Amino acid sequence: MTPDTARDLYRLRAAAEREATVMAVERMTPAGLETIREKHAALDRAQRDGAATAADLSLMNRAFHFAIYSQTSPLVVQHIELLWSRLTPSTTVWRHPPDAHELEKDHDQILEAIVRKDAQAAGDFMAQHIQRAYKIRESQPELRAAGSDEREDFGNV
Numbered sequence: 001m002t003p004d005t006a007r008d009l010y011r012l013r014a015a016a017e018r019e020a021t022v023m024a025v026e027r028m029t030p031a032g033l034e035t036i037r038e039k040h041a042a043l044d045r046a047q048r049d050g051a052a053t054a055a056d057l058s059l060m061n062r063a064f065h066f067a068i069y070s071q072t073s074p075l076v077v078q079h080i081e082l083l084w085s086r087l088t089p090s091t092t093v094w095r096h097p098p099d100a101h102e103l104e105k106d107h108d109q110i111l112e113a114i115v116r117k118d119a120q121a122a123g124d125f126m127a128q129h130i131q132r133a134y135k136i137r138e139s140q141p142e143l144r145a146a147g148s149d150e151r152e153d154f155g156n157v
Helices: 003-027 030-049 054-069 074-084 097-115 119-139
Strands: none
Touching: 003 054, 003 074, 003 097, 003 119, 030 054, 030 097, 054 074, 054 097, 097 119
C-alpha cells in the first residue's frame, strides 16, 4: 500500500465510520447496545489479562466496531467491510500496549456517548479514534505504508 493510499483509506474510514456510528446510535436497540457492551468488555478483559496476541486484540477490536455498525443497515456494513478488508490483523496497530491502551480509552468514550444516546459525540469520537489509529500506523516503521507513490493515469475519465 502506498502512503497516499493509506492516508486515503483512513480518511475514508474516519468519515464512513463516523456516519455509521451516528446512524447506529439513532437506530440502537437494547439488544444491540448489550452486544456492543459485551464486545467492549471482552476486549478490555483481554488487554488487562495480557494473554491475547496483537492479532487477537485486532479481531476483538473489529468485533466491537462491527457490533456498532450492525445497528445500521447491510449496505453500511458492507461499505465499511470493504474499507477494513485492506488491512489485516497481522498489520494491527494493537501491537504495542501503550497504543492499545489509548485505543481502548477511545472505545470507552465511544461507548459512553452511545449509552448517553449522543449520536454526534459518538460519531466524532469514532472519527478521532480512526485518526489516532492512522497516526499510530504512521509512527511505526514496521506498520507504515511504504509502497510506491506512482499513480495510475486514468486519462480523461
